[in-house]
Amino acid sequence: MFEIWINAINQESIDSAVRISERVVLMTKYDALGFGALNIDKLFKVNKIAGQDEESFVIDYSESCGGSAANTIVGMARLGMKTSFIGKVADDREGKLLLDNFKREEVDTQGIVVARRGRSGVVMGFVDKEGERALYVDPGVNDIIGQKEVNLHHVRNTRLIHLTSFVGEMPLENQKKLVEQLPEDVKVSFDPGMLYAEKGMSILRPIIQRAFVVLPNEVELKMLTGTEYKEGIKKLLNEGPKVVAVKLNKKGCFVSNGEESHLVEPFRVKIVDTTGAGDAWNAGFLYGLLKNKSLMECGRIGNFVASRCIMKLGARAGLPKLADLHQIGING
Numbered sequence: 001m002f003e004i005w006i007n008a009i010n011q012e013s014i015d016s017a018v019r020i021s022e023r024v025v026l027m028t029k030y031d032a033l034g035f036g037a038l039n040i041d042k043l044f045k046v047n048k049i050a051g052q053d054e055e056s057f058v059i060d061y062s063e064s065c066g067g068s069a070a071n072t073i074v075g076m077a078r079l080g081m082k083t084s085f086i087g088k089v090a091d092d093r094e095g096k097l098l099l100d101n102f103k104r105e106e107v108d109t110q111g112i113v114v115a116r117r118g119r120s121g122v123v124m125g126f127v128d129k130e131g132e133r134a135l136y137v138d139p140g141v142n143d144i145i146g147q148k149e150v151n152l153h154h155v156r157n158t159r160l161i162h163l164t165s166f167v168g169e170m171p172l173e174n175q176k177k178l179v180e181q182l183p184e185d186v187k188v189s190f191d192p193g194m195l196y197a198e199k200g201m202s203i204l205r206p207i208i209q210r211a212f213v214v215l216p217n218e219v220e221l222k223m224l225t226g227t228e229y230k231e232g233i234k235k236l237l238n239e240g241p242k243v244v245a246v247k248l249n250k251k252g253c254f255v256s257n258g259e260e261s262h263l264v265e266p267f268r269v270k271i272v273d274t275t276g277a278g279d280a281w282n283a284g285f286l287y288g289l290l291k292n293k294s295l296m297e298c299g300r301i302g303n304f305v306a307s308r309c310i311m312k313l314g315a316r317a318g319l320p321k322l323a324d325l326h327q328i329g330i331n332g
């Protein structure tokens with residue numbers, strides 16, 4: 001009798017705990033969800049970049065958490081947005097670093113799959129004394145993210161989903177399938193990066209047509225459309241997106257929705273390292289969009305967040321906090 005009573009209580013409390021946790025998940029509406037590669041960036045400062053049959057030596061080494069969408073999502077979390085992520089890491093040291101870092105930044109990690117086998121994604125960068133770089137990407141388990149591993153509940157429970165590139169075909173196909181299934185009120189933001197831009201318009205069309213905003217840099221836009229950026233923006237807008245924003249490096253950015261267009265001047269700052277400038281820019285711009293700022297203001301916030309990023313070493317160290325937006329006259 002006593003055992004039955006205990007069991008009844010346990011079952012009841014378990015059921016109600018499950019109901020409460022389901023309700024918590026249902027109630028949590030995210031501002032932005034990222035879906036892109038998760039990598040540890042391993043940066044080797046070398047004497048010189050070795051050519052074929054040559055040998056060189058390492059002077060210094062550092063590692064940090066990276067991945068384009070992941071950097072952008074961390075940038076948005078720092079600005080106080082509710083964020084989550086879909087991706088895959090392995091059960092290894094690098095995977096733990098990536099998950100711990102997201103948790104510290106208050107990015108929800110429930111949508112990230114931990115694979116029992118395989119390696120987490122790694123990007124190895126070799127930088128010589130002149131600052132020339134050679135990069136090797138080891139996508140690891142990023143490239144075997146299956147359709148069933150994309151948590152549809154998370155995906156439907158966000159205002160915006162931000163898509164960036166993977167090396168392999170499987171995740172790209174899953175991103176295409178995912179955008180087909182999205183409820184209409186979920187906005188899609190798409191930064192193709194070089195890896196996807198190289199694939200060309202015909203391969204990327206299903207994502208571009210469903211995107212609310214496309215965020216290439218100048219070179220990527222030219223790859224996609226074959227023309228200089230002002231003409232390229234028109235071509236992209238004709239495919240369906242409502243906004244196209246082009247990152248122009250030291251010239252700032254150009255933003256357009258077809259009705260209004262603005263060239264937005266960058267912030268002049270002392271540059272330490274431009275790694276992740278574009279990802280930081282996306283964070284500021286998307287923050288502005290989700291806060292219903294004007295197009296011009298979104299571009300300015302993008303330039304501001306990017307300028308803070310390039311003042312520090314690495315893609316994330318300089319990403320500003322919400323309170324820092326006061327510096328450009330924005331109060332949350």
Ligand SMILES: Nc1ncnc2c1ncn2[C@@H]1O[C@H](COP(=O)(O)OP(=O)(O)OP(=O)(O)O)[C@@H](O)[C@H]1O
Pocket residue numbers: 216217218246247248249250251252253266267268269271274275276277278279281302303304306307310
């Ligand atoms: N030299 C610079 N001075 C001031 N701002 C800069 C400079 N370089 C980059 N930025 C800022 O960073 C933003 C993004 O840089 P960029 O145009 O190089 O994007 P990207 O090529 O996508 O970058 P990434 O290499 O991170 O992918 C620019 O729109 C600008 O606001």
Ligand SMILES: [Mg+2]
Pocket residue numbers: 193217278279
């Ligand atoms: Mg970029």
